[in-house]
Amino acid sequence: MPQPPKHRSEVEMDQPRILAIDDDHNQLASLERIFRRSGFEIFKSSNGRDGLRKALRLVPDLILLDVTMPRMSGHEFLRRFRRLERRFGTSAAQNLPETPVIFLTARARLHQRIDGLDAGAADYITKPFDADELRARVRRALRDARRLRGLSPGEAA
Numbered sequence: 001m002p003q004p005p006k007h008r009s010e011v012e013m014d015q016p017r018i019l020a021i022d023d024d025h026n027q028l029a030s031l032e033r034i035f036r037r038s039g040f041e042i043f044k045s046s047n048g049r050d051g052l053r054k055a056l057r058l059v060p061d062l063i064l065l066d067v068t069m070p071r072m073s074g075h076e077f078l079r080r081f082r083r084l085e086r087r088f089g090t091s092a093a094q095n096l097p098e099t100p101v102i103f104l105t106a107r108a109r110l111h112q113r114i115d116g117l118d119a120g121a122a123d124y125i126t127k128p129f130d131a132d133e134l135r136a137r138v139r140r141a142l143r144d145a146r147r148l149r150g151l152s153p154g155e156a157a
Contacts, residue, residue: 019060021051048072
């Protein structure tokens with residue numbers, strides 16, 4: 001049975017915490033390099049089930065999520081994660097925005113992008129991607145989430 005997530009202190013919030021979930025180990029290594037250089041704390045998972053456990057334990061500020069993975073698709077991960085966020089009060093019960101989730105996937109057709117956004121993703125980025133654009137979109141999603149939590153935009157990453 002999942003455990004309630006631990007809340008992070010203000011000091012811990014200074015270094016945004018990203019959870020990257022992708023079954024491609026090279027992709028995970030690339031994401032780790034991109035975000036560590038930019039001062040982010042990054043955690044990795046190679047499948048949706050493990051990613052869900054880590055998301056509940058780590059309470060990330062943002063999740064980068066592949067769509068097509070073994071054991072649990074990105075869409076299924078997002079449905080389950082949102083249900084658990086509501087259950088444990090990490091978002092709606094505290095009037096906080098949901099954890100931003102950005103789909104990062106090779107599935108580039110218009111209907112696939114629309115499905116991802118309709119499923120509750122904050123953004124949908126297709127592979128291959130530009131590292132600078134990805135960092136910019138992540139920073140924007142983090143700023144938006146912090147603004148919704150009542151923090152000033154200058155406090156965002």
